[in-house]
Amino acid sequence: MSDVVEEIKTDLEKALEHSLQKARDCGLIKFNQAPEITVEVPREKDHGDFATNLAMLLAKPARMAPRRAAEILVQNFSAGDWVERVEIAGPGFINFYLKQGWVYLALPRVVSRGAQYGSVDIGKGRKVQVEFVSANPTGLLHMGNARGAALGDSIASILAFAGYDVTREFYINDAGNQIENFAASLEARYLQQAGKEVSVPEEGYHGEDIIATCASFWEKHGDSYLSATEKERQEALVAFALEEKLASIKKVLEGFGVVYDVWFSEQSLHDAGAVQNTLEFLRKKGHVYEHDDALWFRATDFGVDKDEVLIRSNGLPTYFASDIAYHLNKLQRGFSWIINIWGADHHGHVARMKAAVEALGYDPAFLEVVIMQLVRLYKGGEIVRMSKRSGQFVTLEDLIEEVGRDAARYFFIMRGADSHLDFDLDLARSESNENPVYYIQYAHARICSIMRQLVEQGGQMPGAESVDYNLLVEEYELALARKLADFPGEVASAAAGLAPQRIARYLHELAGLFHSFYNSHRVIVPEKDISAARLVLVEATRITLKNGLGLIGIKAPERM
RNA sequence: GUCCCAGUAGCUCAGCUGGAUAGAGCAACGGACUUCUAAUCCGUAGGCCGGGGGUUCGAAUCCCUCCUGGGACGCCA
Numbered sequence: 001m002s003d004v005v006e007e008i009k010t011d012l013e014k015a016l017e018h019s020l021q022k023a024r025d026c027g028l029i030k031f032n033q034a035p036e037i038t039v040e041v042p043r044e045k046d047h048g049d050f051a052t053n054l055a056m057l058l059a060k061p062a063r064m065a066p067r068r069a070a071e072i073l074v075q076n077f078s079a080g081d082w083v084e085r086v087e088i089a090g091p092g093f094i095n096f097y098l099k100q101g102w103v104y105l106a107l108p109r110v111v112s113r114g115a116q117y118g119s120v121d122i123g124k125g126r127k128v129q130v131e132f133v134s135a136n137p138t139g140l141l142h143m144g145n146a147r148g149a150a151l152g153d154s155i156a157s158i159l160a161f162a163g164y165d166v167t168r169e170f171y172i173n174d175a176g177n178q179i180e181n182f183a184a185s186l187e188a189r190y191l192q193q194a195g196k197e198v199s200v201p202e203e204g205y206h207g208e209d210i211i212a213t214c215a216s217f218w219e220k221h222g223d224s225y226l227s228a229t230e231k232e233r234q235e236a237l238v239a240f241a242l243e244e245k246l247a248s249i250k251k252v253l254e255g256f257g258v259v260y261d262v263w264f265s266e267q268s269l270h271d272a273g274a275v276q277n278t279l280e281f282l283r284k285k286g287h288v289y290e291h292d293d294a295l296w297f298r299a300t301d302f303g304v305d306k307d308e309v310l311i312r313s314n315g316l317p318t319y320f321a322s323d324i325a326y327h328l329n330k331l332q333r334g335f336s337w338i339i340n341i342w343g344a345d346h347h348g349h350v351a352r353m354k355a356a357v358e359a360l361g362y363d364p365a366f367l368e369v370v371i372m373q374l375v376r377l378y379k380g381g382e383i384v385r386m387s388k389r390s391g392q393f394v395t396l397e398d399l400i401e402e403v404g405r406d407a408a409r410y411f412f413i414m415r416g417a418d419s420h421l422d423f424d425l426d427l428a429r430s431e432s433n434e435n436p437v438y439y440i441q442y443a444h445a446r447i448c449s450i451m452r453q454l455v456e457q458g459g460q461m462p463g464a465e466s467v468d469y470n471l472l473v474e475e476y477e478l479a480l481a482r483k484l485a486d487f488p489g490e491v492a493s494a495a496a497g498l499a500p501q502r503i504a505r506y507l508h509e510l511a512g513l514f515h516s517f518y519n520s521h522r523v524i525v526p527e528k529d530i531s532a533a534r535l536v537l538v539e540a541t542r543i544t545l546k547n548g549l550g551l552i553g554i555k556a557p558e559r560m
Numbered sequence: 561g562u563c564c565c566a567g568u569a570g571c572u573c574a575g576c577u578g579g580a581u582a583g584a585g586c587a588a589c590g591g592a593c594u595u596c597u598a599a600u601c602c603g604u605a606g607g608c609c610g611g612g613g614g615u616u617c618g619a620a621u622c623c624c625u626c627c628u629g630g631g632a633c634g635c636c637a
Contacts, residue, residue, distance in 0.1 A: 040579085042579090042580075043579090043580080043581090043582090043583095044580065044581070046580095046581090047580065051579090051580090053579065053618095056579085056617065056618085059617070060617090066617070089580075090579090090580045091579090091580075091617060091618070092617085093579080093580065136637075173637070176636090176637075177636060177637070178636080178637065203636095292635080293635090294635050295635095296635090305562075305563080305633090306633085308635095309634090309635045310635095311635085312635040313635060314635080316635090318635070318636085318637090319636075319637050320637090323637095343631095344564075344565070344630085344631050344632075345631070345632065345637095346632085346637080347563085347564055347565085347631075347632060347633095348563080348564085348632050348633055349632095349637090350564090351563090371564075371565075373565060373566080373630080373631075374630080374631070376630095414573085414574095415572090415573070415574090416573095416574085418564095418565055418566080419565080419566070419573075419574095420565075420566065420629095420630065420631090422572070422573095424572085427572090427586085434585085434586060434587095435599080436584095436585065436586095438599050439585090439599070439600085441599085442597080442599050442600075443600090445597075445599090446596080446597060446600085447596095449596060449597055450596045450597095451596095452596090453596045454596085457596095496577090497577090501573095501574080502574090505574065505575095505584080508584075508585080509584080512584090515600055515601065516600090516601065516602090518596085518597095518600075518601085519592090519598090519600065519601040519602080520601080520602090522595075522596065523596060524596055538596095559597085560597075560599065
C-alpha cells in the first residue's frame with residue numbers, strides 16, 4: 001500500500017463508523033439504516049485536511065439537525081495518531097485537521113517504490129483489451145488516427161498501471177469494399193505506370209502515396225503483370241501494397257511511442273470461416289431475417305432504432321458482419337472489458353455493436369466504446385483543411401516531424417476524448433512558455449540538474465528512511481509533498497474514468513508546485529539535515545513526474 | 561426529424577459518480593536572474609458556469625425544456 005491519502009481516509013471512515021455505533025448504543029442518536037460513510041478531501045484548505053458530510057446525511061434518518069448530529073459524532077470520536085483537531089463547520093461538515101507531518105509519510109514510499117510509485121490494483125488482473133487506431137491500411141495516418149493513438153495508448157498504459165492485464169490491439173481492415181476500391185486504384189496507377197490511359201476510379205484512392213507504392217511495385221515486378229488476368233494483377237498489387245502500408249503504419253506508430261501486442265487481420269476471420277459461423281449462430285438464435293435479398297440483424301430487438309444489414313443483396317458480408325465476428329473472437333479470448341476507441345463519425349455504430357454483443361449471449365456492458373470528437377487543425381490562426389480526395393492532409397508522420405512526439409502526444413490527451421480538439425500547430429511547435437509540455441519536462445530536467453550538482457560536489461542521495469522530515473516546514477515543501485501523495489489516487493481516477501487528461505493536469509500542477517518551491521528555496525544548502533530532507537523531496541518529485549509522463553507516453557528529459 | 565458531443569474568464573479548456581468561497585494555461589498589466597537551468601517564479605485584473613423550470617439541507621454537476629455550435633443517421637467503413 002503506497003497510497004497514504006487512501007489509508008488515512010479509510011482510518012477516518014472506520015473511526016467515524018465506531019463513533020456512530022457508539023452514539024447509537026448510548027441512545028444519543030436513532031436511525032434505521034446508517035448512511036454511507038465517506039471521507040473526502042475538501043477543496044478549501046481552511047476546511048481541514050479531510051472532511052465528511054456524514055452528519056448531513058444523518059439528518060433525515062435520525063430526525064436531527066445536522067450540526068447537532070455532528071456534535072454527537074465528534075463527542076464520541078476517538079482520534080487516531082494523526083488527527084490534531086476536529087471541527088464542525090458550515091451546514092454540518094466535520095473537518096479533520098491533521099498534524100503537519102502526515103504528508104511526509106508519502107516520501108519514503110515514493111522513493112522505495114520507484115518506477116512503481118503510483119501503481120494501484122483496482123484492476124486485480126482483469127483482462128482488458130484496448131483496440132485503437134485500426135486505420136484503413138490503404139492510406140496514411142491522419143490527425144484523427146493520431147488522436148486515437150495517443151488516447152488509446154495512454155489509456156492502455158494507465159489501466160496497466162492500475163492493475164489490469166492489458167492487451168493493445170490494432171484491427172486491420174484488410175477485407176471488404178475498401179479493399180476492392182484499393183485494388184482498382186492500385187491497378188489504375190500500375191497501368192498508368194505502363195503508359196496506359198487509365199484513370200483512378202472516382203471513389204478510389206487518389207493520394208500520392210499510392211503512386212509511390214505502385215512505383216516500388218513496378219521496380220520489383222516491372223511489366224510482368226500487364227499480361228496477367230485482372231484478378232491476379234489486383235491480388236498481387238494489393239498483397240504488395242498492404243504489406244508496405246502496414247509496415248509503414250507500424251513504423252510511424254512506433255515513432256509515436258505506440259507498440260501493439262496484437263495486429264488482428266479482418267481477412268483472417270473470413271478465411272477461418274468465423275464470419276459465416278457467427279452469422280449462423282445469430283440465425284439459429286433467431287436474430288436475423290431476410291428482406292430485399294439481403295440478410296438483416298434484428299437490432300430493434302435490443303432497443304436500437306434500426307435494423308442493420310449483415311449480408312448485402314450481392315452476397316457480400318458487410319463490415320458490421322465481420323465486426324460482430326471480431327467481437328465474438330475478443331470475447332472468446334477471455335476479455336471481460338473491451339475498450340474500443342472510435343472517432344465521432346462511428347458513434348452510430350455503438351448501439352448496434354452493443355446489441356450484437358448481447359445477441360451473442362454476452363453482457364453488453366463488457367463493451368465500452370470511447371468516442372472521441374474530431375480534431376481541427378489550426379495553423380497561423382486558420383483551419384487547415386484536410387481532404388482525402390485531393391490527397392492533401394497532414395499525416396501523423398508530418399505532425400511528429402513538425403512539432404515532435406512529446407508535444408503532439410500531450411496536446412492530444414490534454415483534453416477529454418469527448419471534447420472537440422482544436423490542435424494549434426504553432427502553439428505545439430513553440431518552444432516557449434506558451435507550451436505546457438515543456439513546463440512539465442523542465443521540472444524534471446531541473447531536478448536532474450540538482451542531482452548532477454550533488455554528485456559534482458561529492459555528495460550523495462541520503463536514504464529516505466534516515467531523513468528528518470520535520471525539517472520541511474515551508475509552505476511550498478508541504479504543498480509539494482501533499483501533491484505527491486495524491487498520485488496513486490489520480491491514477492485510480494484516470495483509470496476508472498478512462499481519462500488520461502487527468503494525468504496531464506496532475507503533472508502540470510505538480511510541476512507548478514515544484515517550480516514554485518525551486519524559486520523560493522535551495523535544495524543543496526550548508527545545513528546537512530535540511531539538505532537531506534529536500535533532496536528526498538525533489539527526488540520523490542522526479543520519480544513521480546517520470547512515472548506520470550510515462551503513462552502518457554512522453555519522455556522525461558534529463559537536460560533541456 | 562431522431563440520436564451523440566459540446567456551451568464555464570478576452571481565447572483554449574479543467575472541474576460534471578451533487579458539497580462549503582468555481583479553477584488552470586495563454587493573452588493583458590506590474591515586478592524578480594552575481595544563486596542547484598528565467599523553457600522559471602511572484603503579484604494584479606478578469607465570471608448571471610448558454611436561458612428558463614424542477615429535484616435537494618446543498619446544483620457548474622442530476623432531471624425536463626428551449627437556444628447555439630459540431631457530428632452521426634448508407635445493402636460505406
